[in-house]
Amino acid sequence: MSGSRILAIARRIAQGFRRDERTLGLMFVVPLVVTALLGWVLRDTKDATVQVVMVNEAGAPGQRIVDALTTATIGAPDGVEVISHTDSEDAAKEQLRLDNGDIAIVIPASLPSDVLAGTRPTFTVITKGTEPAADAAAFGKLQSVMATLAAELAPPGAATPVIPKIARETVYLTPDADQVDVLAPIFLGFFGYFFVFLLTGISFLRERIGGTLERLLGTPVSRGEIVLGYSLGFGMFATIQIVFLTVFILNSIAVPAIGPIPAFSIGLGVDSAGSPILAFVIALLLSIGAVNLGIFLSTFARTELQVIQFIPLVIVPQGLLGGLLFPVAQLPDALNVIAHGLPLTYAIEGLREVMLKGADLSSRVVQTDLLVLAGIAVFFVILASTTIKREVA
Amino acid sequence: MTAAMSGSAPVHAVEAVGLRKQFGEIHAVDGIDLALEPGRIYGLLGPNGSGKTTLIRLLTGLAHATAGEARILGTRMPSRQALGQIGYMPQAEAIYPELSVGENLSFFARLEGHADRSAIDRVLDLVELSGRKGAPALELSGGMRRRLSLACTLVHDPKVLFLDEPTVGVDPALRVQFWTHFRRLAAAGTTILVASHVMDEADRCDELIFVRSGKVIGRGTGAELRANAGTDNLETAFLKLSGLDAEGRPLDGNEAVA
Ligand SMILES: Nc1ncnc2c1ncn2[C@@H]1O[C@H](COP(=O)(O)OP(=O)(O)O)[C@@H](O)[C@H]1O
Numbered sequence: 001m002s003g004s005r006i007l008a009i010a011r012r013i014a015q016g017f018r019r020d021e022r023t024l025g026l027m028f029v030v031p032l033v034v035t036a037l038l039g040w041v042l043r044d045t046k047d048a049t050v051q052v053v054m055v056n057e058a059g060a061p062g063q064r065i066v067d068a069l070t071t072a073t074i075g076a077p078d079g080v081e082v083i084s085h086t087d088s089e090d091a092a093k094e095q096l097r098l099d100n101g102d103i104a105i106v107i108p109a110s111l112p113s114d115v116l117a118g119t120r121p122t123f124t125v126i127t128k129g130t131e132p133a134a135d136a137a138a139f140g141k142l143q144s145v146m147a148t149l150a151a152e153l154a155p156p157g158a159a160t161p162v163i164p165k166i167a168r169e170t171v172y173l174t175p176d177a178d179q180v181d182v183l184a185p186i187f188l189g190f191f192g193y194f195f196v197f198l199l200t201g202i203s204f205l206r207e208r209i210g211g212t213l214e215r216l217l218g219t220p221v222s223r224g225e226i227v228l229g230y231s232l233g234f235g236m237f238a239t240i241q242i243v244f245l246t247v248f249i250l251n252s253i254a255v256p257a258i259g260p261i262p263a264f265s266i267g268l269g270v271d272s273a274g275s276p277i278l279a280f281v282i283a284l285l286l287s288i289g290a291v292n293l294g295i296f297l298s299t300f301a302r303t304e305l306q307v308i309q310f311i312p313l314v315i316v317p318q319g320l321l322g323g324l325l326f327p328v329a330q331l332p333d334a335l336n337v338i339a340h341g342l343p344l345t346y347a348i349e350g351l352r353e354v355m356l357k358g359a360d361l362s363s364r365v366v367q368t369d370l371l372v373l374a375g376i377a378v379f380f381v382i383l384a385s386t387t388i389k390r391e392v393a
Numbered sequence: 394m395t396a397a398m399s400g401s402a403p404v405h406a407v408e409a410v411g412l413r414k415q416f417g418e419i420h421a422v423d424g425i426d427l428a429l430e431p432g433r434i435y436g437l438l439g440p441n442g443s444g445k446t447t448l449i450r451l452l453t454g455l456a457h458a459t460a461g462e463a464r465i466l467g468t469r470m471p472s473r474q475a476l477g478q479i480g481y482m483p484q485a486e487a488i489y490p491e492l493s494v495g496e497n498l499s500f501f502a503r504l505e506g507h508a509d510r511s512a513i514d515r516v517l518d519l520v521e522l523s524g525r526k527g528a529p530a531l532e533l534s535g536g537m538r539r540r541l542s543l544a545c546t547l548v549h550d551p552k553v554l555f556l557d558e559p560t561v562g563v564d565p566a567l568r569v570q571f572w573t574h575f576r577r578l579a580a581a582g583t584t585i586l587v588a589s590h591v592m593d594e595a596d597r598c599d600e601l602i603f604v605r606s607g608k609v610i611g612r613g614t615g616a617e618l619r620a621n622a623g624t625d626n627l628e629t630a631f632l633k634l635s636g637l638d639a640e641g642r643p644l645d646g647n648e649a650v651a
């Protein structure tokens with residue numbers, strides 16, 4: 001052990017940093033920026049009012065309850081507001097599908113007879129089912145509504161309120177869908193983006209610093225040919241990656257117990273409501289954008305380390321704002337605008353529409369997402385090819 | 394120009410007119426005029442940092458000139474079509490370490506539009522790497538990588554060759570073979586510009602171009618340059634043209650040349 005040798009190594013590292021202002025800056029600035037962004041998202045995410053659609057199948061007695069609830073929740077004193085009512089469950093589901101409301105409460109046709117017979121009526125609560133966490137929060141807020149309900153249900157003169165039973169239904173998926181089902185589209189979008197970006201960024205950087213790019217440019221190859229060749233090459237690997245991931249997410253193979261190894265299953269067994277091919281196309285468009293973003297950003301890196309340093313700049317904000325953790329609609333307004341400039345936002349929205357809601361090409365949302373992603377891919381292709389100059393100084 | 398079109402006068406293989414390249418304060422190439430004839434080997438000689446690499450990059454259209462212009466076979470650079478006639482071996486190895494020797498060659502051959510296998514085998518023979526065709530470039534020694542790099546440059550039979558320090562790290566026996574091959578290519582009409590910072594191969598060239606600080610300070614055959622400087626040593630001739638004596642000290646009353 002020699003103290004001076006240890007110090008020499010430590011000193012060499014400090015000297016290296018001194019010439020790499022970018023790394024230094026990133027070390028101090030990025031954690032601040034990311035923490036600030038996270039704080040902003042967490043603090044200022046809008047606490048959305050739970051919008052309730054009442055479904056009355058019980059005629060006049062039911063209408064009394066609907067009216068009482070509507071009056072009691074005007075201005076959403078408890079974060080819940082009745083916004084409309086209909087007389088059929090199907091009509092209510094359609095409203096939820098159209099995003100006109102978060103939850104529907106169905107007053108059953110059997111209400112009068114149940115109350116007369118003294119049995120507890122069963123109310124059905126319908127949620128969209130695509131966001132179990134948000135549904136659970138909405139359920140919490142329904143407590144006050146339930147209290148009003150119970151009071152209204154008691155027959156005149158009865159001492160104890162009638163507590164209704166609750167049955168659950170969902171518009172999409174099933175009431176017992178878990179977080180994994182809901183996160184599946186996000187896995188697909190995120191990995192399609194992240195790895196492809198890193199791989200291309202680093203391998204294009206190696207072309208630049210290794211001199212092979214200069215040599216390529218000494219042949220009659222055009223910039224467009226280089227960029228398209230890269231997109232095709234890495235797109236091919238992205239395709240294989242996405243296919244594997246899709247198969248893994250959508251299937252589940254049970255492996256029986258062998259000796260000491262207990263039985264387990266391979267794959268998540270998530271049910272995709274929509275076409276896996278459409279989901280695949282969305283993920284592929286996203287990764288073509290990522291290939292070319294990688295090429296573009298490699299211009300601004302001198303070492304592999306600096307490509308890795310783009311992760312907090314390119315990946316983290318998209319992770320925070322793209323709808324992975326927090327619904328985009330509830331972001332603070334300024335961040336919402338930024339979110340709509342990020343490709344991952346559209347990919348995740350599209351993947352969720354397709355995989356969770358079974359949307360197909362006729363869906364407006366899916367059409368928009370495909371168009372925007374294709375536009376972003378083309379934009380990055382052009383951007384990338386402008387960075388490949390015959391002057392590689 | 395009209396001569397080039399009518400074909401009555403020979404087109405210069407390589408032509409530079411008032412070429413300049415500035416990097417901030419540095420005048421890397423500081424007003425160079427050149428006209429190289431087909432089928433000859435030219436040695437571009439000068440110390441490190443004298444602007445040899447930059448001059449080649451300007452001639453091949455890889456760098457934009459601050460002023461002046463470059464023509465290859467009569468075509469103004471940069472031109473993608475003309476690049477098909479050019480072979481450029483950069484100073485750095487510029488090969489793909491993860492690809493095999495054969496894969497590197499066929500990649501560059503395809504980019505040049507020559508997918509012909511016999512050409513690949515021919516250049517592999519020339520650089521004596523036929524036995525290592527399947528080996529990853531990563532596993533080659535430094536000298537072998539330079540040989541592979543040269544092979545990648547020759548695979549499409551270019552009419553004009555720019556070789557930036559091609560024999561660095563190549564052993565003497567193979568050097569002799571390289572030069573024999575360069576000579577054969579020149580005899581077949583290829584124009585070759587070899588950049589080097591050492592003088593020991595200078596006499597294999599038909600003509601020498603001395604550069605210093607981005608300027609041409611002398612031009613001629615080795616014999617002419619030696620005779621003019623009154624020395625039998627090319628290095629001394631170079632120093633004299635730079636305004637320095639044999640030990641690198643400024644010559645009295647001759648600071649005009651810089
Ligand atoms: N891309 C660049 N940016 C800034 N300076 C450069 C660049 N390329 C070359 N130079 C400078 O131009 C001068 C000539 O360099 P170069 O052409 O590589 O010389 P040589 O090949 O003769 O050794 C040197 O001073 C070098 O530092």
Ligand SMILES: [Mg+2]
Pocket residue numbers: 442445446447484557
């Ligand atoms: Mg050089």
